Amino acid sequence: MSIKSYIGKRAKPTKGSSENIKVSDYMTTNLITFRPNQSVLEVMNTLIKKRISGGPVVNDKNELVGIISEGDCMKQISNSRYYNQPLQDFKVEQHMATNVDTIDGNMNVFDAADKFLTSKHRRFPIVENGKLVGQISQKDVLKAALQLKGRSW
Incomplete structure (x- = not known):
């Protein structure tokens, strides 16, 4: 039994083509970034002040340990009200997502766009040698597409 790939043969990239555009x-x-021991209330204040929808959680060695988002905070608001507990009592590490998908900084930005579509994520952290080095968002991919103005895809 053999496995067939349905990806067509790609032409060699030309200088300045979209093939050379990396994440x-x-x-x-x-x-x-956020720390595991920060309060959820502090995260909410930062999300609103900085106009972001979430961010990576790192330890003291700048290693990625999770992601916290508006949705995670919304769940905590609901639970806090139900159990009548103040938000400042809840820590990020209790409510962050720990199963985090990352992508390689060398990935083609348009392959990253496909990964956004299939995963429904809003952002992907980029990790090198165990350390958080960056993050790419859907908006960053849109910026790449606008810069190219469709000329090379």
Whole structure:
């Protein structure tokens, strides 16, 4: 039995083509990160103040340990009200997602777009040698597409 690939043969990339555009060319490196021991209330304040929808959670060694999002905070608001507990009592590590999908900074930005479509994620962290080095969002992929203006895809 053999496995067949239905991906057509790709032409060799030409200089300046979309084949050469890597995630690392468009990822954000100046990240707002959170710590596992921060309160959920503090995260909510940061999300609103910085106008972001979530962010990576790192330990003291800048290793990615999770992601916390608006949705995670919304769940905590509901639970806090139900159990009549103040939000500042809840820590990020109790409510962050720990099964985090990452992508390689060398991935083609348009392959990353496909990964966004299939995963329904809003952002992907980029990790090198165990350390968080950046993050790419759907908006970053849109910026790459606008820069190319459709000329090379």
